[in-house]
Amino acid sequence: MSELTQAITVAVEPEYRDDESSPQENRYVFSYTMTVHNDAEQSLQLLSRYWKITQGHGKVQEVRGNGVVGKQPVIAAGESFRYTSRAVLECPVGVMQGSYTCIDPATQETFEVAIAPFRLAGPNQVH
Template sequence: MNELAAQIGVEVEPDYRADESDPAQSRYVFSYTVTVHNRSTREIQLLSRYWKITQGNGKVQEVRGNGVVGKQPAIAAGHSFRYTSRAVLASPVGVMQGSYGCTDLASQEAFEVTIEPFRLATPNQVH
């Protein structure tokens, strides 16, 4: 792992959106709030994202794109960037994981930050 990547922390808070979901139509909407913590002494920029979404029914979806929520934020040393996005699943439970493509703004060195798996689940799901 890149030394700089090891100093970037990612926290995710998922939330089931019952008001936007329709279980009768196999539509389960989840929001997730991500906080990216730059614990390094370098300014970085988040340039791209990759998500692997595995649904409870076994279906896997991969999403790649530039930035997050329409932005490619620069994150100063010691600062954080927070955003909220959403995922729509066809099952009441799933797992998301992925990575952010970043660059050190001073050296222009590219590196990848891993986003550990996190669970999306409607209330009262056992597994």
């Protein structure tokens, strides 16, 4: 199934949410917009997600769940699915990485799509 895995691209746009954050309470909110593009010749369904969130002070949190934003979208060949979600950290810097578990509806074969690490950083953070 590696051909199908290679045909899926994931792009991320992280953003610090100053309006929802409260540094004096160690609350740093980030939104991240994910775009999952299916360049394969068949559709796929995104079943679940896994996130590993590493905060700047070393705390690691793992999150697993069905679908994304309450959906298990079917992404047709050549199409994309885009959604925005949030992460709340205790410090102004962190890194997220993970994977999506998908299924080929035609064969019922599941496969993983890796999500490369991306940085979450509040204002004036250079690390």
